Amino acid sequence: MSAVPVLSVDSLSVEFRTRSGIVKALENVSFAVNKGEMVAIVGESGSGKSVTAFTVMGILDAAGRVTRGTATFGGLDLLQAPEAALRDIRGREMSMIFQNPRVALNPIRRVGDQIADVLLQHGNVTRREAPKRAIEMLQKVRIPDPERRARAYPFELSGGMCQRIMIAIALACSPKMLIADEPTTGLDVTTQAAIMDLIAELGKDQGMATLLITHDLGMAAEYCDHIVVMHAGHIVEAAPTAELFAHPRHPYTAKLIAATPKPTVSLMDLAAIPGNLPDLRAAEIAPCRYSARCERKQTRCDQALPQVLGDVKNSVVACWNPL
Amino acid sequence: MLRLIGKRLVGALPSVIGVLIVTFLLTRALPGDPAAFFAGPAATPQAIEEVRRALGLDKTLPEQFVVYLKDLARGDLGNSIATGQPVLTEIRTRLPASLELTLYGLLVSVLIAVPLGVLAATRPGSWIDHLCRVMTTAGVSLPAFFTGLLLVYVLYYRLGWAPAPLGRLDIFYSAPPHVTGLYTIDALLAGDGATFRAACAQLLLPVTALAIFTLAPLARMTRAAMLEVLGSDFIRTARASGLPKGKIVYAYAFRNAMLPVVTTLGMVFSFLLGANVLVEKVFSWPGIGTFAIEALISSDYAPIQGFVLTMALLYVALNLAIDILYIVIDPRVGFES
Ligand SMILES: Nc1ncnc2c1ncn2[C@@H]1O[C@H](COP(=O)(O)OP(=O)(O)OP(=O)(O)O)[C@@H](O)[C@H]1O
Ligand SMILES: [Mg+2]
Numbered sequence: 118m119s120a121v122p123v124l125s126v127d128s129l130s131v132e133f134r135t136r137s138g139i140v141k142a143l144e145n146v147s148f149a150v151n152k153g154e155m156v157a158i159v160g161e162s163g164s165g166k167s168v169t170a171f172t173v174m175g176i177l178d179a180a181g182r183v184t185r186g187t188a189t190f191g192g193l194d195l196l197q198a199p200e201a202a203l204r205d206i207r208g209r210e211m212s213m214i215f216q217n218p219r220v221a222l223n224p225i226r227r228v229g230d231q232i233a234d235v236l237l238q239h240g241n242v243t244r245r246e247a248p249k250r251a252i253e254m255l256q257k258v259r260i261p262d263p264e265r266r267a268r269a270y271p272f273e274l275s276g277g278m279c280q281r282i283m284i285a286i287a288l289a290c291s292p293k294m295l296i297a298d299e300p301t302t303g304l305d306v307t308t309q310a311a312i313m314d315l316i317a318e319l320g321k322d323q324g325m326a327t328l329l330i331t332h333d334l335g336m337a338a339e340y341c342d343h344i345v346v347m348h349a350g351h352i353v354e355a356a357p358t359a360e361l362f363a364h365p366r367h368p369y370t371a372k373l374i375a376a377t378p379k380p381t382v383s384l385m386d387l388a389a390i391p392g393n394l395p396d397l398r399a400a401e402i403a404p405c406r407y408s409a410r411c412e413r414k415q416t417r418c419d420q421a422l423p424q425v426l427g428d429v430k431n432s433v434v435a436c437w438n439p440l
Numbered sequence: 441m442l443r444l445i446g447k448r449l450v451g452a453l454p455s456v457i458g459v460l461i462v463t464f465l466l467t468r469a470l471p472g473d474p475a476a477f478f479a480g481p482a483a484t485p486q487a488i489e490e491v492r493r494a495l496g497l498d499k500t501l502p503e504q505f506v507v508y509l510k511d512l513a514r515g516d517l518g519n520s521i522a523t524g525q526p527v528l529t530e531i532r533t534r535l536p537a538s539l540e541l542t543l544y545g546l547l548v549s550v551l552i553a554v555p556l557g558v559l560a561a562t563r564p565g566s567w568i569d570h571l572c573r574v575m576t577t578a579g580v581s582l583p584a585f586f587t588g589l590l591l592v593y594v595l596y597y598r599l600g601w602a603p604a605p606l607g608r609l610d611i612f613y614s615a616p617p618h619v620t621g622l623y624t625i626d627a628l629l630a631g632d633g634a635t636f637r638a639a640c641a642q643l644l645l646p647v648t649a650l651a652i653f654t655l656a657p658l659a660r661m662t663r664a665a666m667l668e669v670l671g672s673d674f675i676r677t678a679r680a681s682g683l684p685k686g687k688i689v690y691a692y693a694f695r696n697a698m699l700p701v702v703t704t705l706g707m708v709f710s711f712l713l714g715a716n717v718l719v720e721k722v723f724s725w726p727g728i729g730t731f732a733i734e735a736l737i738s739s740d741y742a743p744i745q746g747f748v749l750t751m752a753l754l755y756v757a758l759n760l761a762i763d764i765l766y767i768v769i770d771p772r773v774g775f776e777s
Binding site for chain 2: 174176179203204205206207208209212213215217220221222223224225226234235238239270272283286287
C-alpha cells in the first residue's frame, strides 16, 4: 500500500437548496483512498454516501453546493478545476458505476455503441477500431458471445449483464480510480458475488483504487481494506476493516455490527438501531447527529463534535464518549 | 423491424373497415329523407318513390352497403348537388390545398418549437426558457383564425407587404401541372420559379397563423420531455463517463425525448386538419374544410360522406405513420410483454 492517496477528500461539506429549506447533506467529511486499495463507505439510506460520490465526480444536482472542503485527485483539486479538465478526467482516470444498471444505461442505444462512445471520447482509439475494442471490453467483463451482445439494447439483457456493461464502460479507459455506488443493489445473491469478484479482480489487475459504497457491512468486510461509517452526513468512524470489527469505538458502529451477526445480513434490516436519521433541514441540528438515538449520550455531547484519533493508524472516531 | 411495420399495417385494416361502416351508416342516420330531398319540394309521392328506387334506397341496408362498397371500389363517391362535380374530383383538388397548408404550418412550427424546447430545457431559468414560457402561453390563448385576421390586417391591409388573402395563387398565375397537388412542389417539379414564389407568398400568412397556434403544445412537450430525460439515470452515467455536453444533449437525451414529441406531433396534426376550417375561410383557401362546411349547410350528402371518409382514412394513415416512426426510434417497441 503506497502512502500517497489517489483520492483524498478533506473537510467536505455539501448543502442542497430545496423548497423546504437547506439540506445539510454532508458536513466535514474526510477520507482517503490509496492506490490498489478498496475502501468502503457504509451507512443507512440517506446518510450521504451517494452525495459524497457525486460531489467527487462533479455530477452533483444543480441544487447542490459545496460549502467547504477539498477533494484532491492526483494533485488536482476536483472542486476547483474547470469543467473541461474534469470532463477529461471522468471516464478516463476516474469512473463510476451506479446502482440499478438497467436504468443507468441509455435504453435506445446499443450497448456496444455506449462503450465505444467512451473509448472515442477519450481519444485512445479511432472510429474504426472502437467497435472492436468495445467487444474486447465485453470479453473482459466475461460476457458470453460478446459480438452478438454488443449489438443488444439494455432491455434485452439481464440486470447482472447490464451491470457488467456498466463495468465495461467504467473500465474501458483503465482508470486509476473507480467509484462503485451500490453496484449490486437489485441483483440476486449469486450475481452479486460474481459482480463484486469481477470488480475486485479487475481492480487488482490494474492497480486501481476503488471506493465501494454499500449498505452491506458484510460485503464491505469481505472485499475492503478500510471501512468508513457514515451517519446523517457525518463520518462517525473510519478504521481498517479488521480493527473496526474487532474494536468498534463509535456506538453507531457497534450497533451496526451487532445488527450484522453474520457478514451476509444486509443493513436494510436494521430493526435493532432505535430512532431515525435526524431531519437534515432543521436550522439547528445537534453537533452529534447520532445523539438523539444514542444510549451513551452525555451532557458534553451538545458541544462541537471531536475528531478522536484511534489507537490504530488511519482510524478516527467522532464521539465524546467512545467505547 | 420490417415485420413489425407489416404487422402495424395489417393492424390498421380493422380501422379502415370500421371507417367504411360508419361513413355508410352516417348518411343513413342523418335527419331527413334523401329521396324526398333529391326529388325536390314539389314532387308527388310516386316521384319520391321513383327517386328512392333510382338511388337504391329501397333495398335492405346490407344490400345498400354492398352497392356502396362497389361504388367506392370504382372511385365513385357520388356527385355534389351544389357543383354537379363528382365528389372525388373535388376532394382530389381540395385535399392537397389543405394538406399543403397544414404540412407547412407544422413544419415551421416544429422547426421553431423543437429547438426552442431543447434550449429551454438545457438552460432552465435563462431568457430562452422565459421566452419559451411566454410563447407557449400566448400561443394557446390565440386561436389561429384570430392570428390570421390580425396578420391580414397588419401585413396586407396596413403595410401591404403580403399578397391579398385570396386563395392559393395570385390571379396572374395559373396552377402548375398536377403531380402531387401541392403547388409549391409541383411548381418546383415544373421548374417554374415564379409560380413557386407566388405560391409561397400566398402560404406565408396562413402558415404563420397555424404555426403560432401549434407552437405552444410542441414547445411545451419538447421542453418537458427533455427535462425529464436530462434528469434520468443514464444521463448521469453519460456525464460520469466524461461525454461532452453536446453529445449528451443530442445523441443521448434528444433521441429519448423524441418519443413523446412525436406523439404530440400526431395529435396536433390531426387536430389541425379539423381546426383549420376557420383559417381557410379567412384566407379564402379552397381547402377541404371549406368544402365540407358548405356541403353541410346545404345538406349535400355525398360530399359530406366523402369528406368524413377522407378524413377518417387520413387519421388512420397518420396513426400508422406515427406507429412506424416509433418503431424506427425506439427499439423497445413491440417487445414489451
Ligand atoms: N438533489 C437533492 N436535493 C435535495 N436533497 C438531496 C438531494 N440529493 C440528496 N439529498 C439529500 O442528501 C441526503 C443524502 O442522500 P444520499 O443520496 O447521499 O444518501 P445515500 O446514503 O446514498 O442513501 P441510499 O443508500 O438510499 O442511496 C439525503 O438526506 C437526501 O435527502
Ligand atoms: Mg445512494
